[in-house]
Amino acid sequence: MKKNLLNYKGLYGDNAQHELGNFVHHELLATRSKLYNWEINEHLHTDLFQIFIISSGEGVLIQDNNKIILKAPCILLIPTNTFHGFEFQSDVCGEVLTISEQFMETIFTNSPLILLELNKAKQYSFNSDNEDSLNDLLYLKDKIVKEITENNTYKQLCLQSLFQLFFVGLHNLNSFENEKETANNRTLTYFHNFQKLIKKTLPESKLIKEYANDLRITPVHLNRICQSLVQKSALQVVHDYAITEAKKYLVYTSYSISEISYLLNFKDPAYFSRLFKKQTGFSPNQFRSSTIQKE
Incomplete structure (x- = not known):
């Protein structure tokens, strides 16, 4: 075993130091996973929150020495400072959105309840019963990806609003305790x-x-x-x-x-x-x- 925890300030495999600020990043799931033969060792990101959107295929989330099946379609949230690893099938298709903790706090300045919910890793599974909710979330995801690639004057504001809508959509799938x-x-x-x-x-x-x-x-x-x-x-x-x-x-x-x-x-x-x-x-x-x- 190593003496030090596998901790990335940036994305997986990136040991460079970055000024994260309002960092937002998008890539296909295969882009990084393929480089590591579809196996991502357990690691954590001190300052990054990640959204995995798996549209087809399967994988396994490794967390706390447990293996959790990920079956498409699903959305997986990995909060900052959370140890996790993956084993993906080579035919898996999906995308990964990565957001700095600082930007997450900006997004939820007026919605701290949702921020409280996002403290733990969570998988959202979809079927015919909640297919409309998934389509709404994928529509917002596409808008986010488009906004990331463009240089609009109000880019940060647009991204903030789109992420708010995205997370509110996930929040509405929850039966969060009434007292909260x-x-x-x-x-x-x-x-x-x-x-x-x-x-x-x-x-x-x-x-x-x-x-x-x-x-x-x-x-x-x-x-x-x-x-x-x-x-x-x-x-x-x-x-x-x-x-x-x-x-x-x-x-x-x-x-x-x-x-x-x-x-x-x-x-x-x-x-x-x-x-x-x-x-x-x-x-x-x-x-x-x-x-x-x-x-």
Whole structure:
């Protein structure tokens, strides 16, 4: 195993540093997959969100040591900082849209509920029952691709509007929990900014009151926000992120348990191990061993 996580600032296989800004990119699925014999190793993009639109053929999404069948027609969303890999059949046809995290935040400035939904990888499958919805989404995709290739004066504004319509269309396919629908934009924005702060700092390096201070609210208010949206305390949200990051290091690197605990800024490896077991039901060593056995 490697010591470092396979992490691309840009697109897969691109190790160059880029100023992403409002980066938007489109390519055929075959363009990159064919270069790697239709197998994309597990990796993550720190600052890029991806949309895979598979129109024919099949593939497999590899995530968290699980294999998930992708059968056309489907749309797959891969958020930033999400480990994923693929095994595609050579006859698969599809497209990939890649958007910078900064542009995603611009798109959803006034729609933080949708941004909250996009925190996890999700596959949308289509059949005769929702064929009209798929056609609407493909129409918007074609408009997006056309806009990317042209240099119109209001290109960014057009792309922002088209992506909003695209994601709203996907959102309408969901049966998202009713209580979240009633959350106001300010509450959702606070929670999203809290998530961003967690990602920017090592999970155990700040106290909840410090996160609250950064958000200009009280710790009590921050806890209420987390409870209302995800039914967890603010500390549990921080711990969830820490455990997710720990799992990546346990599965994809050869760092020792102590090294991982220090990388995540846990001062005591024993405390890290206790928390990991409490959250997952396995010790870090047990979790690592179980994933190796699956392979």
